[in-house]
Amino acid sequence: MTETFDGDWLALREPHDAAARSLDLAWQLNDRLPQRPRLLDLGAGSGSLFRFLAPLIARAQVWTFADADPDLLDRALDDTQDWAETMGWAVTAPGRAMLIHADTGTWRIETKRIDLAGGLSQLPLATVDAVLCSALLDIVSTDWIRRFAAILRVPLLACLNVDGRDSFLPPEPMDRIVLSGFRRDQGRDKGFGPALGSRAPSVLLTELAARGFTLRSQTSDWRIPASDMAILEDLVFSHADVARRQLPQRRAAIDAWEERRVDQIGRARLRIHIGHRDILALPNPI
Numbered sequence: 001m002t003e004t005f006d007g008d009w010l011a012l013r014e015p016h017d018a019a020a021r022s023l024d025l026a027w028q029l030n031d032r033l034p035q036r037p038r039l040l041d042l043g044a045g046s047g048s049l050f051r052f053l054a055p056l057i058a059r060a061q062v063w064t065f066a067d068a069d070p071d072l073l074d075r076a077l078d079d080t081q082d083w084a085e086t087m088g089w090a091v092t093a094p095g096r097a098m099l100i101h102a103d104t105g106t107w108r109i110e111t112k113r114i115d116l117a118g119g120l121s122q123l124p125l126a127t128v129d130a131v132l133c134s135a136l137l138d139i140v141s142t143d144w145i146r147r148f149a150a151i152l153r154v155p156l157l158a159c160l161n162v163d164g165r166d167s168f169l170p171p172e173p174m175d176r177i178v179l180s181g182f183r184r185d186q187g188r189d190k191g192f193g194p195a196l197g198s199r200a201p202s203v204l205l206t207e208l209a210a211r212g213f214t215l216r217s218q219t220s221d222w223r224i225p226a227s228d229m230a231i232l233e234d235l236v237f238s239h240a241d242v243a244r245r246q247l248p249q250r251r252a253a254i255d256a257w258e259e260r261r262v263d264q265i266g267r268a269r270l271r272i273h274i275g276h277r278d279i280l281a282l283p284n285p286i
């Protein structure tokens, strides 16, 4: 069954995602793109990667947002329209596309409802100049990555792949238990078979290297400061929830951990660091 994601959670994380993604790899991708690039965003959610990357590409461009969740795709268009209008750009919607008349060119967005777990043959890979994704690959399986690598012929920019270098600061011994429950949950099947979780970057690098891609990888960590209480609370609650589900025998200790961490948030004493990697894969020769 397809895993669903809350649009408000995606909105909460958007500024942290934008601060974390590797600008260097985004520029390197941009250097390889044609004059009017066509881009496919897999698991586009509410469109946060577009709002990060389109201004950097800064010329006419065509995007397809692909996602299984029709509500998130609607929200992607609404949020992107609000964002564009805030930037002072006109937005029109002829036919099935949304057009943003930015000062650097016209940016066209179409949405495509697609279950990526169901079949890769539905992906319009032959008609795009690059494939993008952000915070997606931890939920797919090794088998899915293998099948995807076998049909990929264009550059891929895969942002924000969790790599397991997570820490609560200041650390305490119980973090290890909570994080072990969290990691167990990351491996749960989210519709693609056993999920890769923090193994996503290494599996992607291995499979694309075997297909002859040139690979570049950089860290893109979240560093959530003590002042950002809303996302800190969300992270503490979500870690405690999944740890309780995975380790029911440790429930009381996890409850106490959650209470301590929430208290620290209230006193601006907690910071959280979540490790990610961004990966740029370039087909050879291009």
Ligand SMILES: C[S@@+](CC[C@H](N)C(=O)[O-])C[C@H]1O[C@@H](n2cnc3c(N)ncnc32)[C@H](O)[C@@H]1O
Pocket (backbone or CB within 6 Å): 002, 003, 004, 005, 010, 017, 042, 043, 044, 045, 046, 047, 048, 049, 066, 067, 068, 069, 072, 114, 115, 116, 117, 118, 133, 134, 135, 136, 139, 191
């Ligand atoms: C963590 S969210 C990331 C969203 C967005 N890329 C971002 O960075 O904010 C994962 C996205 O994958 C989508 N997704 C999950 N399973 C899917 C599937 N089987 N097919 C297509 N999309 C899927 C979800 O709907 C969600 O939008």
